Amino acid sequence: MGTNADLLETFKSEFLGDHSDDKKVNTNAGSGKTSIDVMDVKNTADYKIIEKMDNAYGREGMNNPYFMPRSGHLSNKVTSKGKEFICYSGYNYLGLANDERVVHAARLSLDQYGTHAGAARMVGGEMDIHGELEQTLCDAFGFESCITTVGGYMTNVTTIGYLMGKRDLIIMDEYMHNSGVMGAVMADSRRIVFPHNDFDALESLLSANRGNYEKAMIIVEGAYSMDGDLADLPRLVELKKRHRCWLMVDEAHSFGVVGKNGLGLCEHWGVDVKQIDLVMGTLSKSFASCGGFLGGAEDMIRLLRFFAPGVLLYSTALPPASAAAANAAIKVMLEESWRVEKLQNNVRQFSREAIERGFDIGKSGESAVVPVMLGNSMLAIHLMSDLQQIGIIAHAVMYPVVPESQARLRFFITSEHTQEEFIYTLDSLKRILANTTACAGA
Numbered sequence: 315m316g317t318n319a320d321l322l323e324t325f326k327s328e329f330l331g332d333h334s335d336d337k338k339v340n341t342n343a344g345s346g347k348t349s350i351d352v353m354d355v356k357n358t359a360d361y362k363i364i365e366k367m368d369n370a371y372g373r374e375g376m377n378n379p380y381f382m383p384r385s386g387h388l389s390n391k392v393t394s395k396g397k398e399f400i401c402y403s404g405y406n407y408l409g410l411a412n413d414e415r416v417v418h419a420a421r422l423s424l425d426q427y428g429t430h431a432g433a434a435r436m437v438g439g440e441m442d443i444h445g446e447l448e449q450t451l452c453d454a455f456g457f458e459s460c461i462t463t464v465g466g467y468m469t470n471v472t473t474i475g476y477l478m479g480k481r482d483l484i485i486m487d488e489y490m491h492n493s494g495v496m497g498a499v500m501a502d503s504r505r506i507v508f509p510h511n512d513f514d515a516l517e518s519l520l521s522a523n524r525g526n527y528e529k530a531m532i533i534v535e536g537a538y539s540m541d542g543d544l545a546d547l548p549r550l551v552e553l554k555k556r557h558r559c560w561l562m563v564d565e566a567h568s569f570g571v572v573g574k575n576g577l578g579l580c581e582h583w584g585v586d587v588k589q590i591d592l593v594m595g596t597l598s599k600s601f602a603s604c605g606g607f608l609g610g611a612e613d614m615i616r617l618l619r620f621f622a623p624g625v626l627l628y629s630t631a632l633p634p635a636s637a638a639a640a641n642a643a644i645k646v647m648l649e650e651s652w653r654v655e656k657l658q659n660n661v662r663q664f665s666r667e668a669i670e671r672g673f674d675i676g677k678s679g680e681s682a683v684v685p686v687m688l689g690n691s692m693l694a695i696h697l698m699s700d701l702q703q704i705g706i707i708a709h710a711v712m713y714p715v716v717p718e719s720q721a722r723l724r725f726f727i728t729s730e731h732t733q734e735e736f737i738y739t740l741d742s743l744k745r746i747l748a749n750t751t752a753c754a755g756a
């Protein structure tokens with residue numbers, strides 16, 4: 315069995331080494347002059363990365379931390395090949411995925427409707443459970459209207475892609491999730507990114523560009539999925555009004571987490587949700603299910619309901635059991651306010667313990683995403699692997715997903731984690747880091 319040092323060497327040479335061959339495949343694609351068969355997907359740069367990763371982990375006899383086999387329930391713990399791990403890589407923020415009431419609601423729905431939603435709702439017909447879930451979402455978050463879809467990712471892509479067009483401007487935070495970026499690509503609008511959470515820069519960019527376009531949309535995340543920090547909603551509302559833009563807020567990581575009752579960014583900032591043109595959320599994080607949703611004004615949601623491809627048109631509706639599980643999970647969250655409180659206490663506690671041990675957690679601390687900044691991809695991989703060997707799962711986020719100087723381990727905190735787990739995790743991390751640094755210096 316190989317050592318971590320061997321694994322690091324492999325990564326250094328294979329991932330951060332000379333990729334000129336990979337580039338050659340890409341640049342020659344379509345020129346007709348290359349001897350490489352561009353129609354063979356194995357020749358793509360991305361496929362080569364997959365092979366290198368398989369080789370690196372296989373050769374060194376290390377557990378591959380990606381696509382780990384797992385069994386049983388996901389809570390603060392997860393089981394892989396019969397071994398239990400403390401898990402910081404799950405989205406079950408409020409611990410509702412295994413709640414008996416949530417599971418029971420899904421079971422009842424299976425008995426009532428079977429497994430299938432039929433077709434796109436426009437032609438397949440409306441099941442009560444979809445309407446019930448949309449009403450629950452409106453009641454909980456204060457939306458005038460709401461629609462649910464089969465996925466959060468697709469919700470962003472299709473909403474942005476449908477609403478915006480060639481003569482329009484999309485301006486988004488540089489850390490916006492890939493689904494927002496792909497929505498903007500689909501829209502084919504003028505795309506501008508502003509530096510992360512820099513609203514002075516956003517204002518300047520709007521002043522300079524807004525006048526040249528017809529419609530305009532500002533897109534941000536409520537709580538950022540990499541950094542865990544929050545967007546300044548009052549400032550955004552002021553800017554969107556002054557420059558006559560739509561404001562779309564992706565609350566994938568803020569619903570169920572941020573605000574006294576887990577009602578997200580509007581609750582946190584004391585802003586009326588009706589000030590936001592499009593609030594996007596997912597059912598796949600705090601709400602223990604799968605699917606996406608959009609909240610907004612009646613007219614806006616009505617338009618999307620009829621015409622946005624992939625929302626309710628051209629896409630089969632959310633499976634009824636998933637809708638029922640999410641519906642029950644939101645109700646439990648509202649009835650049992652201790653869950654959000656516990657999650658927020660856990661975030662504070664993990665953050666405090668991390669800072670006390672000298673870790674840099676960036677600007678996080680108000681959402682369930684807490685990065686431990688390392689500033690070095692190799693170090694992040696090393697620590698991920700060492701933690702895994704002592705029963706802790708926390709994934710590395712490294713270049714090119716984030717700049718090399720911001721490589722990190724990312725921890726998703728849940729209401730189910732315990733103080734003992736935090737102390738064990740952070741003490742272990744500190745010890746491993748000290749040993750690694752000592753070895754590197756030797």
Ligand SMILES: Cc1ncc(COP(=O)(O)O)c(C=O)c1O
Nearest residue numbers: 465466467491493539566596598
């Ligand atoms: C910010 C953000 N938006 C959208 C999505 C996509 O949501 P889903 O996983 O429900 O498709 C994610 C997924 O993690 C996300 O982090």
